[in-house]
Amino acid sequence: MTPSCEQPGEKKQTTLLFGACGRQAATYQSLGKLGLPRTFSAPVAPQRPAVNLLCSHCIASLWMLPSSSPTSLLYPRSPPPGVTGWEPGRFLPHQALGMEVTMVPGKGPSFPEPLREERDLQRLRDPTTVASELSYVFQAITLTRQRLAGRVPLIGFAGAPWTLMTYMVEGGGSSTMAQAKRWLYQRPQASHQLLRILTDALVPYLVGQVAAGAQALQLFESHAGHLGPQLFSKFALPYIRDVAKRVKAGLQESGLAPVPMIIFAKDGHFALEELAQAGYEVVGLDWTVAPEKARDRVGKTVTLQGNLDPCALYASEEEIGQLVQQMLNDFGPQRYIANLGHGLYPDMDPEHVGAFVDAVHTHSRLLRQN
Secondary structure (H helix, E strand, C coil), X not given: CCCCCCCCCCCCCCCCCECCCCXXXXXXXXXXXXXXXXXXXXXXXXXXXXXXXXXXXXXXXXXXXXXXXXHHHCCCCCCCCCECCCCCCCCHHHHHCCCCCEEECCCEEECCCCCCCHHHHHHCCCHHHHHHHCHHHHHHHHHHHHHHCCCCCCEEEEECHHHHHHHHHHCECCCCXXXXXXXXXXXXXXXXXXXXXXXXXXXXXXXXXXXXXXXEEEEEECCHHHCHHHHHHHHCHHHHHXXXXXXXXXXXXXXXXXXXXXXXXXXXXXXXXHHHCCCCCEXXXXXXXXXXXXXXXXXXXXXXXXXXXXXXXXXXXXXHHHHHHHHHHHHCCCCEEEEECCECCCCCCHHHHHHHHHHHHHHHHHHHHC
């Protein structure tokens, strides 16, 4: 018998809420097809900018103490109807592999000892130990799921192999990813070796999140746009596919029910068709992609997610409502999850985030009625 991920005392979910660093609002039809609770309006949750970047340096230590992981870590205020989630920092797999990661105020993640030479790969720990190294994360996910008490489903996240590799080689964020791309051109075999190590680490990490209580998974290829079609097809897409295939196999082998998987490749518009066939139920879009053209390219069997410009949340609440209405009209009601086209920024007003969520619910109801 397949074990249920329902937690003790959990109430039946009446609305779908994703959040923390990626998420979503789905229409009534697409939710049912994804195997998640369905609602008559589109539940929603906006992305945070690489949660990891917003997290203060103390968050990782809080995750190491599950009893100190309150729901307040999930969202900066009480979640507006339609928003919540879990994002166990994108850089935790790096730490489990033995790399030091620090959060520098005003800068974000920093790797004091990045990978510079091929021999540096020998410093990395065995990726099969990731699950045991990150047991505190799984405990925190379980506690969070219990504290949500069935009010909303919980989504887990991870960075994709290429995106994780960029931080390990660059030593932090970069506007060009020149050092990481140098590896691709000058050390292609070592690059593939590193990408395989990261894939091997991600699979048990994601399976472990589901075992701990996550009810959907999202993979972020945030730096897809730095590659272009050829490099993406060679160094990113194969590992994106492999993660989906192996996670689903891992869930089955563990006796766990399958969960929806979402792939978001920022600026990866050149690979929409390939992403739609990569083994994920949902393809996320950034705000530079026209919804109608995206639908034409991926077909009618894939759910799309996106894609309001995050900076639209600087607008008035009235204008946010108008922009959301236009977005929903462009995507239509079938197989769609409303979301931002990337992450929130630290100075954004939570009330405007709530206005975005409320507008999705309001206009999606009207769209269904019409």
